[in-house]
Amino acid sequence: MxxxxxxxxxxxxxxxLRRLTESGHDVQVLPTESALNFVGKATFEALSHNPVYTGVFEDVPEVAHVRIGKHADLVVVVPATADLLARAAHGxxxxxxxxxxxxxxCPVLMIPxxxxxxxxxxxxxxxxALxxxxxxxxxxxxxxxxxGTDTGKGRLADPVEIVDIARLLLARADALPRDMEGKRVVVSAGGTREPLDPVRYLGNRSSGKQGYAxxxxxxxxxxxxxxxxxxTVALPEPAGVxxxxxxxxxxxxxxxxxxAADADIVVMAAAVADFRPVSLATHKIKKTDQDPDPVALTRNPDVLRELVVARSDGKFDPYIVGFAAETGDESGDVLTHARAKLARKGCDLxxxxxxxDGKAFEVEDNAGWLLAADGSERPIALGSKAQMxxxxxxxxxxxSTSRTVG
Structure with missing residues (x-):
């Protein structure tokens, strides 16, 4: 609904509405009378393929407000105005x-x-709060x-984000408890780019979607x-971030x-380039009949390891989460390489x-494993990146590690 x-x-x-219906959901739209001053009933009916009701005296034999509420898998309210929040809070x-x-x-999601x-x-x-x-x-x-010309907090979240949260609640009704209040969290996302000349760069295929989620x-x-x-791939900024x-x-x-200096939790989800060019050409490198000079590279700092070392030195004390994008090879499988990386990095998780083969990068869903510093390992089933x-x-x-978050 x-x-x-x-x-x-x-x-x-x-x-x-369009994104929900196109992804296969049957959506019943219930606008307030005031909402119809902004968008007409015909628009909602055309997009949802369902009749639209506003008053309790419509479709009386069906007792529509009871039937719709009892059969809904999810209620999403967009936008939830101050008046609507007040009316909902007071019943x-x-x-x-x-x-x-x-x-x-069912779960109820209100987007202010x-x-x-x-x-x-x-x-x-x-x-x-109520x-x-x-x-x-x-x-x-x-x-x-x-x-008008006003700017500030109160803007509606991007529709892509709203649908992502709705999809998460449909998969897991308990996915958004308010258990992180008071926590200061830092997350990195996306892929770094190391300039070679004014046109070219060294980069990677990270979309940033997992970090944004x-x-x-x-x-x-x-x-x-x-x-x-x-x-990133032009992702909308997450609301409240x-x-x-x-x-x-x-x-x-x-x-x-x-x-990270005052964070409780730090997550390094970004794909940081391992190397960068030693020098940046001031002009575009041109094609020639001769082979071009090789590009000299130097190693980038290991940001995750640096954060762990800084914590050990007492500069700050966050719980640190790292990410590993791995492939198997002749020396071991994905988890073999990941376990070695966890030992090298020294992070908590x-x-x-x-x-x-279409995994992790530039896709909507994700799967993987959680490897903890205490040796425990847990698989993560395939699902949306919000579910992960x-x-x-x-x-x-x-x-259950010995560290205390926050």
Whole structure:
């Protein structure tokens, strides 16, 4: 069920609806009367292929607000305005949407959108806390351009992100507990690029999707998250996350050391280039009839290992998670190489992905293993990258290692 509140962001609910229906879901849209001032009923009916109701006196023989609520697998409210959050928190049932919210026994996901002042008002904060205490997932809003010329926190999350969170809750209703409140988390994501000349660079195939999923899920579980983002495939910034954009391995190194200084948890999910050119050509290297000079390379710093060493030196004390993208070869399989890497790096947890043949890089789903410093190993079944992120955070927050997170 897709509820639509009466805010200017209601037009983005159409994109959420389209993505849900195109991925095979049967969606019933329940807009408020105010929402129809922004998007007409015909639009929702055309995109959902279902009739649209707003009042409890429509489709009376079917008792629609009871039928829809009881049969829904997930309720998503986009946008959840300040008024709608207030009515839901206090159990009002004065239209089809709020009546259905009272009959729903499935996960409920509310995506807020409003002006910053409204989001920060004590009444709204109390209503959000009350809804969350009942198990309703109320996400953190994004920051950015609002109605008119205003900018701040309260912008609707990107539709791609909303659908990703919805997909996560359909797979795991308990994936977003508020168990990370008070935690300061740093996540790196994407792939670094090492310039060769003004046109070319050395890089890798990392899309950044797994790191972004980790940041997104942590923020929606209550953490204060900093995302150090190298080059990605034009991913929307996760709502409620502070993003620091970097390009090269040296830039990522500087940003990670700075952000880790007061972090409780550090996750190195970025694919950092192992090498960079010794020198940067000031002009584009041209084709010639002769063989070009070989490109001299120098090794980049091992950022993950540096963070572990800095912790050992007492500079900070976070729980540190590393990532390993591995392939098997004649000397061993994926896990053999991963175990050796865990021993070299010295981090608390290593997330291992088998790469190649359409695995891990540039795909929507992921699988792998969790290798902990205490020797325990746990497989991660194939699922969305958000599901993997939730599983990683479950392990980190409930880890049986001797370290205390935070």
């Amino acid at each position: 897709l509820g639509v509140g009466g805010g200017i962001a209601a037009y983005k609910a159409c994109e959420v 009002n049932a004065n239209d089809m949407l709020t009546g259905t919210l009272l009959t729903a026994r 959108a409003m002006h910053t002042e409204m989001w920060e008002h004590p009444a709204t904060r109390d209503n959000v 809804l969350r205490s009942r198990g309703i997932v109320v996400t953190e809003p994004a920051s950015g351009r609002l109605t 980790l940041a997104r899920v942590a923020a929606q579980r209550g953490a204060q998250v900093t995302l150090v983002s190298a080059h 502070d993003v620091v954009n970097v390009g090269t391995a040296l830039e990522l190194r500087e940003a990670m050391h700075k952000a 290593l997330v291992v992905n088998a790469v190649g 992120a939730a599983g990683i955070w479950d392990f980190v927050m409930k880890s």
